[in-house]
Amino acid sequence: MKKIDDMTKEELVALVKEVKKRKKYGLVWEDKPEDVVEQCKKELPVLEESKDKAIQKDEGLPTNLIIEGDNYHSLSVLNYTHAGKIDVIYIDPPYNTGAKDWKYNNHYVDSNDNYRHSKWINMMHHRLTLARNLLTEDGILICAIDDNEFANLKLLLEEILPSYTHEVVVVNHHPQGSGGLNISATHEYAIVSVPKGKNLFLGDYIEEVTEEWSLLKAGAGNDYYRIGRPRMFFAILVDKKTGQIKGVGEELKKDEKYPTEDTPEGYKRVYPLDGNGGERRWRYGRETMIDLISKQEIKASLPNLSMKVIKKRSKVYKPVYSNWFDSRYNAGPHGTMFLKKLLPDTDFPFPKSIYTMIDFISYATKKRRQPIILDFFAGSGTTGHAVAILNKKDGLKRQFILCTNNENNIAENVTYKRIKAITKSVSGLEDLTGIPINLRYFKTSFVSKSKVSDDTRKELVKRSTEMICIRENTFEKVLDKTGFKIYKDAKHTTGILFNLDDLDELKKKLKEQNLPASIYVFSLTNDTFNEDFEDLELKHELCPIPESILEVYRKLFK
Incomplete structure (x- = not known):
């Protein structure tokens, strides 16, 4: 582009018009052309099967896929084969640490690259734009990331998937800490994108759960006090020695004084009073309370006679909490060392803990029949392995699609070999191997226009x-x-x-x-x-x- 001082009036007017068109709010980045994207304007991506890599272990199981090639081209093909069919997308893209861990237009991106963040955003924007077309109406996208691009990724997802919520899980995957001048990071993130208003990311299933809620109604405003709900202010009669509930007191008028001494039978009158003596109210009126007491669903905790209501719920899912800190998420023993046991000749940097992936895929595929899971930054194939383990465990016929390039022979020597290895039982890893899998292996190719x-x-x-x-x-x-x-x-x-x-x-x-x-x-x-x-x-x-x-x-x- 010419310097402003060298531009004609017409060129300056054109420049001003172009600037006015640009986004004024949100994520803005320098659009650096990407070779693999430009290539598709001259050549159309297709697939060619490597038939010698086919694995067939059980005709009753789905056929899984590995696609070798740049994931932009793989996603382009999947827009034809799987538009609207993918239930879950999990990706673990390069974190853009500046440590030359990824390439843009065949050149490693390092910390000295002034366009480092723009290149990363551009790369992700191209791929996520293709990926969104693949999701079912209730499809879920999960993206792992660390602090280097977390903020940019969150904004990018909000732009590409505006009808989704984008909630964050913190995974403590490196408890020994990564070092650092000020703070030694022990965590990374996963942004879980779910269609708004839908409850789809679900914890473990429980046949029945018993919970105890405070019987005292908490909150601000008159509605939570006797003055606003006078008929819900009354005594509950409690045996002070056993904590057994014996009944309720008489209905009180709005301003009526109430007895605080024990009943003639020696039962304690317990009123809905807060710590400051404020007259609040119970969760329920007298008639409902009498019914709950008859069902033994009201209790008084000794020794302070704190009043509780017992709630039993059947067939529920545990909530998924935002902080994952269990030792099973440690990527050292359950990622790097685990992969080394499985493939002794392999040195792959920073694979995820297999248990991290098992939980993400499990939570994302509850209530789904034969879901399809896509990972287009497949790397060591942990996603495919986790899918296979879950299928073995619960019999659900999930199908995985793994897309990865073959830089340093990753696709052939790591991704594929891992999936092949787990079809046989490995000593010491019996619970996580010996899994029947069907697989087809494809490579991207092109048809010239x-x-x-x-x-x-x-x-x-x-x-x-x-x-x-x-x-x-x-x-x-x-x-x-x-x-x-x-x-x-x-x-x-x-x-x-x-x-x-x-x-x-x-x-x-x-x-x-x-x-x-x-x-x-x-x-x-x-x-x-x-x-x-x-x-x-x-x-x-x-x-x-x-x-x-x-x-x-x-x-x-x-």
Whole structure:
């Protein structure tokens, strides 16, 4: 950009107009172009399966995914395969400590980079914008972070997910402290983003819980005192020796004096008086109180005769508290050392405690059937491991999707090897390993945008099979012919028609499977050839390719 002194009048006017358009409140950052984002304007991301890495242990379990590649490209593909399908997103992005722990445009970002925070915000903004499209209507996003970018992340989430609450959990993951000139940090954070007004992040389930509440109504204003609610001011009669409740006193008029001495039977008259002798009132009126006493739900705690109401609730969830300080969250023994036991030849920096992840995923997937969990900063694969452990424990068929790049061979030598390792029982880790898992491994690839759009369409169709199988969750190959392919799972089939000359044979083979079918039909336009499938006597849906893919990408890569 020119210096202001060198600008013409017209250029100055244009600059002023541009500045006026900019945001005046909220999170503002320098938009530094990101190569992986710009790449998608020239090349369209697709997936290619590494078939030699497939793991199949139990046909009754869901198929989990690892996607190797830049997570911006992985999220772009998932916008086609999983839009509105993800129940929980958990991410542990780089913390931007200045210690060269992440790259922007293939260059490490360090503490001397003047645009360090803008680059981080820009990187996260691009990915979170794609990720929000994947969440179900009641989907939850959990993002781990530390003090370096906590404030920026909170503002960013409020901007990208304005209809969500963004509550904070403090995880004491490093109790020995990290050092520091003034304060030695023992904690990090997790921002839990939940749709407003919904109770979805739930603690452990309890069949029945008994609670004791003070019977004295606390609060300010006349409504909490005798003067405002005179009929709720009366004596409760208590046996001073046993604390047993014997009944209630007579109803009193608003200004009537009341007896304070013991009853003729020797029972103590207990009134709703505060510590200063102020005349407050009980939670309940006389009739309700008599009923609760008959049910033995009112008690007097000895020796001071503090009055309590006993509340029993069945089938409840414990609250999740904001400060997690149990030793099981220590990332040293339960993260770094644990991973070393599992993969002795692996040196991965700062993996999360497996128990931290188990609790986050458990709390986020209560009341959900076969939830899908996505981690697009998957790293060592702790999220996938936690999902597998929970499935083993409660039988819920959660499915995980892990996205990571392969820098320093992380995807192949850490993420994948960890998931493969836990399918066998490991000595000393029997409770956390020996878990049957089904897995498919994919890598991102690209289709170049041709100046002749039909060429792009044809090439995209040729390389769309993996994306369609992921979208339909059908990985068992039934037929693989030049003109069409068929895949299936236990409940339905997926047909992909490349050549209309093979339409009749495709219909014949689909009918033999006798399962509902999703059929993808190659068309240079948006035609699904509905009339040609009218005689197919099974439930089916038609979808044009590549138009259905291109439609998603047009919205993303404007």
